[in-house]
Amino acid sequence: MDRVNNKTLLKRALRRRCPVCGMGAMFRSHFKINKTCPVCGVTFWRDPGEVLGAMYFDWAAAMVTFLVLWALFAWLTNVSELMQFVILSAAAAGAVVIAYPWSRSLWTVLVYLSGGIERPPLRVLPGGSHESPPSVAHRISGGRTARLRRFHRR
Numbered sequence: 486m487d488r489v490n491n492k493t494l495l496k497r498a499l500r501r502r503c504p505v506c507g508m509g510a511m512f513r514s515h516f517k518i519n520k521t522c523p524v525c526g527v528t529f530w531r532d533p534g535e536v537l538g539a540m541y542f543d544w545a546a547a548m549v550t551f552l553v554l555w556a557l558f559a560w561l562t563n564v565s566e567l568m569q570f571v572i573l574s575a576a577a578a579g580a581v582v583i584a585y586p587w588s589r590s591l592w593t594v595l596v597y598l599s600g601g602i603e604r605p606p607l608r609v610l611p612g613g614s615h616e617s618p619p620s621v622a623h624r625i626s627g628g629r630t631a632r633l634r635r636f637h638r639r
């Protein structure tokens with residue numbers, strides 16, 4: 486249960502790897518996040534609302550892009566204000582698209598730091614003991630009655 490240090494966490498986030506093991510890929514493709522780590526099996530986002538948190542990073546990426554380009558335009562070019570606005574908006578939207586996986590991997594680090602990422606043994610044990618015995622019992626009794634019915638018909 487030892488915590489990974491922040492530098493390692495940041496490196497894992499930039500490589501879009503699982504913050505817990507550093508091995509499993511967080512993304513199947515640019516936009517498709519894995520629900521669980523394919524290597525160690527932790528659930529990245531237990532709460533679907535984490536998407537809102539990742540949007541803070543999307544917003545930050547858009548803002549930084551917008552402001553930096555705005556400053557560059559102001560210093561270096563004589564583009565009209567309307568044109569600037571169009572280009573800056575497009576660039577900000579593009580930055581969000583490009584930053585998308587990193588927004589999510591960085592947010593996952595914060596989820597991890599807040600203790601929101603469950604480790605597989607904690608997740609599997611309660612789920613298993615609650616669910617499997619009744620369903621197994623049901624299947625067994627169901628099978629037995631079916632066999633009895635077949636026996637009676639004979």
Ligand SMILES: [Zn+2]
Binds near residue numbers: 509522527
């Ligand atoms: Zn992992």
